[in-house]
Amino acid sequence: MLKREGDIRIPAGCAISGVIDRSGKRMSGKCMIDSISTMHDRSNGLGGGFAGYGIYPDFKDFYALHLFYDNTAAQHETEEFLKRHFEIAYCSAIQTRKVASIKDEPIIFRYFVSPLPRKLESSQLDEEEYVARCVFRVNVEITGAYVFSSGKNMGIFKAVGFPEDVGRFYKLEEYEGYAWTCHGRYPTNTPGWWGGAHPFGLLDYSVVHNGEISSYDANRRYIEMFGYKCTLKTDTEVITYIFDYLLRKRKLTLQEAAKVVAASFWATIETKSEEEREQEVLLRRMFPSLLITGPFSIILGFEGGLMALNDRLKLRSMVCGEKGDKAYIASEECAIRVIEPELDKIYSPAGGEAVVYTLKNGGRRE
Amino acid sequence: MDMFIYPEYEVVRNPDLCIGCRVCERQCANEVHHYDFDLKKMVADSTKCVNCHRCVCLCPTHALKIVKSQDTYKTNANWENQTINEVYRQAATGGVLLSSMGNPKPFPIYWDKILLNASQVTNPPIDPLREPMETTVYLGRQKCEVVRDGSGKLKNTLAPQLKLNMPIMFSAMSYGSISYNAHEALARAATELGTYYNTGEGGLHKDFYQYGPNTIVQVASGRFGVFKDYLDTGAAIEIKMGQGAKPGIGGHLPGKKISADVSATRMIPQGVDAISPAPHHDIYSIEDLRQLIYSLKESTAYKKPVIVKVAAVHNVAAIASGIARSGADIIAIDGFRGGTGAAPTRIRDNVGIPIELALASVDSRLREEGIRDNVSIVVGGSIRSSADVVKAIALGADACYIATAAVLAMGCHLCRTCNVGKCNWGIATQVPELVKRLNPDVAAERLVNLVTAWNHEIQEIMGGMGINSIEALRGNRLMLRGVGLNETELKILGIRHAGESL
């Protein structure tokens, strides 16, 4: 019998796409559905998903937890847990529509939460770490429950199915965000599980990824030293944790994190200016086990922006396009052209070259 | 009268091929061969033969071979010939049996029960001839604070590290146990390769201070040749707590090997036995070790990483955990098959555990405790090939120590009689005429060749896995699968059985 994510490691080939309006103007999720649907053949119907940023302006100070439940027992147990740790501002089932190709749907719920102040204080953790640990506990300890989105003013929507169907399933045309990413999955040895679809998120970080990294177990075994639990055993999961670790915990910049994950070759570093050389050598020496090898193209979503990054050999296709304030990232150019035929600029970033698009009014530091 | 013991190996000469050049005679320090002027031919006395193959290799007509003798006692699976002979020897001498080099007994070799992965379809293999394939390794503590200067630039808060061009270093072999020329060859090869060799516990000959940037200086229980200049000269300092070939046992270099030069280098009298105590008498506990580590760091201004070398013993994971918390930058673990210039046979053959299991348990333990990046792990004790190196790194090692392979490259034929001091290959000897047989030009070149070849193979294997930097291989146990291993073994190694999917 085929095992599902978490029992075994699932490599997958895929399609990714992303868009951001740097002016902060919000777009409906429909553009992403249109974009990803052009790359239909890069998916096999075993997973699709979206992440939207800026979609919950009314609850922007609350962590939006999206959960899958296999059954109501799991839901009860989880909600008990959530109540013990959070103030729940609002909770409801996530609205979906019937789509013929989307089957066996779990119970899908959304909670806007804020840590209980006394609990948070006694934990001696910062707020984000507190939330992250709670997410891990639900995912590891409660059978049949799975938190698949946990950031503020952002949300991940994913399912087993072709991505365009998933988008319609979640009625994404009704959501508006300043940035979107999406993913169509082509796993090679799983029946596909809802939780295993992309994007993978932790707090406000979300990752869509096309590739199959060869460094997986080196990365996983390292990152797990810092409290992360790779329950899905997917590349996307470990990549998300790596960025969370480097950006949130170690306070690296996006560019620095990119130089850890897709480090320049030693020989390339040799050719750089002394200052760059020192910094890059230092990063490689500090975080050698977070170097990711093997093919990948990822879009990292974060509060206020998107980052596109390829593996250092650029073993996966990925292009970036710009039109006015809008910036696009996709596995294939067609996925951009279909939603913006007239681009100011389109190019293919080099392997290891991080492309960061942030909101003009200040997103995160690069 | 001593019991006559039929030689274990016999010299066989093909009379049709022997031209009587007498090269074998001139090259055998054990005086096995001589030309008989009455018989007008070469003759050999196999009782003196140690099976070092010097004569076999140098015979220009390949007229010689050495074969296992067929003489046998009545077959007995329990009392094998060697077992019986050892009883005879001890009955005759009353002495502890001595041997050299690594444990030759047929214990399982886990390296050979582990298979490597390669990319197919979903993930491309990488061709090292076309793409960079990085094998550079930095050894030392990686854990550090992220600190920025005023301009936001990252400051280097790392502890001192060692940079290796490939994850292979030459393991400790002391000057005294091996010859001046062997030491020179190791030093020069390490320098050319961009890696390190290790002085062992015999101090560092003045002539070799020039290779200091590629030298690891060892501080062992005998403290031979340890003084300020020595510590300052090395790139790193290794505290030797134990050795895989003889855990729990000290060292004993007989006085006849303490030549004038060895004496000066070790700072001990000439001709007097050099005794390394079994323990460091200032280290009876982990906190004592911490003191020594910091003493050494203090005396070298915190500029050099400190390595603590231990033998792989049953409790190695806990020991390593203690070391990782004691200020050491690198832990070297020496498996039970590691070589030696001399060890009591019973110790060599019965004490310690395989390096594969020790490494896996140490790596897992340090990760469980979240302190794996406190230290680098270097493993030795019979790393026989580039495949062993790759498997060791995938199990969790940062780099490997090689010594037996290195002396093999220099000419050693594993006759395992280093303790006698008459090494016909000029390696494990201090006899000037024998030392001369090892031209460091040749030996260094062969060492460089060996390691370069291994490194090429490592790159090929990594490329096959789709990994283009050695960092991404370290601890990447998914790249390993066991064959013919039981559940316990798989669990300790932290790998799945072959056939189990990703």
Add this chain to the structure above:
Amino acid sequence: MKRIYVNEQWCLGCHLCEYECAFANSGMTDMAKALKGKEIHPNIRVEDGTDGIHFAVNCRHCSDPICVRSCIAGALSRTEDGMVQIDKSKCVGCFTCVLVCPYGAIMPDADGHAAQKCELCTRNLCGEPNCVKHCPNRAIVYEDRG
């Protein structure tokens, strides 16, 4: 020009070079067949000195070769690139060359009728000096040292 140089620091006195030389110049392909039961007359000779000193000596291919100047028959000559060679058909075996060579590196041949000397294995099938190739300790090398 590449010449043979010896380094007595590494010479073990094994005398292999003498046999390899004799074999190389035997014209045969089987060493045992070439040398078995025969006295060898190599162009290279190992000197075994006192205190474990050994070194091989063969023609130095001098830049101003006294043997060539002294040869009464014009049998010895220097090739364009500097190798000292002997035309045995011209040699009458007067051994004036033996008289003058300060290295003792030219010698009567096996039957004593002509002189013989090292010609760097250019006249046999080896292609490169066989003594160098087979020296187990690189005590004999073939290098261009000017």
Add this chain to the structure above:
Amino acid sequence: MAKYVIIGNSTAAVNCVEAIRSLDKEGDILLLSDESHFTYGRPLISYLLYGKTDFEHMKYRPDDWYTANNAQLKAGVKAVKIDPKKKKVELSTGEKIPYEKLLVATGSRPFVPPMSGLERVKDQYSFMTLDDALKIEKDFKKEDDALIIGAGLIGLKCLEGILGRVKAVTVVDMANRILPSILDEEGSAVVQKYLEGKGVKFFLGDSAAEFTGEHAVTMKSGKKLTFDKLVLAVGVRPNVEFVQEAGGACNRGIVTDEGQRTTLPDVYAAGDCALSHDIAADTDRILALLPNAAFQGRTAGLNMAGGSAVFDKAVPMNAMGLFDLHMITAGVYEGECYEEKGDSKYKKLFFANDRLKGFILIGDVARAGIYTSLLRNQTPLSEVDFAMLEKSPALAAFPPAYRKEKLTQKV
């Protein structure tokens, strides 16, 4: 006009040409020879008769030597006079050849002391040139008895050449031993015994009183000998007359400096006509040896072409083979002596004042050049392990620094 004119076409002349060409690829070279042959190894004439070589193999240099060296040979002409003022050489034909630099390499000629009745002997031969040898080759018959007057190098090499061609050979010499110029008395006896073993008859300490007929001679001792062929090998005289008549200094040979310059401007001399300074005996004398002629010719050539060369290592030295008996000797036989004598071995080393003065090796001549080098370099014996060298010539006896210099770098 030829820049360089060389009177002679043998060893000194050839080495001179090669030396000139090492410095001057252009200047015209003209060789004048009264022989009509391609340059040949003069000492080979005995080997020609002995059968160890033939006319073709006697050529001292390859066939293209003259053209390769751009040297013109005028053969069969005899130079008779030098005009050093006008810088011209006059030939017997009266032709005058101008030169810028002139080498006199005229060699020597047989010397025949006055012997009563010699004119009665029709079949008398000398043994100096290829023509002499060719004549002997043609005339001497199996049934002939040959008489050689002179038991020196020329006489005995002739003996070696003809012994197999005639019925018997008798050698007479005024001296009481053979090869007095290269052997000591004991050595002479060893070689004489060896030659007697080959059937040669010696009459030593005796000389021809009168040739009483075409094939008969009466010795001073009164002994009467008969012969079919007579070879006169009493001695040689250097051809110094050109230089002498032109006003150049001559003693028993042409006087030169260490650069082979005669006292005449731009006139050089080399070979058997020129004096050498024998450093072993510290005396000036003719050293009629092929290597010596070569060294001198080369030195002269280099200097003629504008170089600055010196030849200051002349020592008497000989490698001599008689049938299968080889001997190598050099220097003078004075001072202390180390000796080894055995059945097939005769070895004497003479030394004094911390220097090797001379040596004699008969039979085993291996590596004799190492001894010669001690002599030529005047090596202090205290710097070498002479005890080891006494046993056999070995570089191991030299200091390690010497070996390093000689064996590990270009020499």
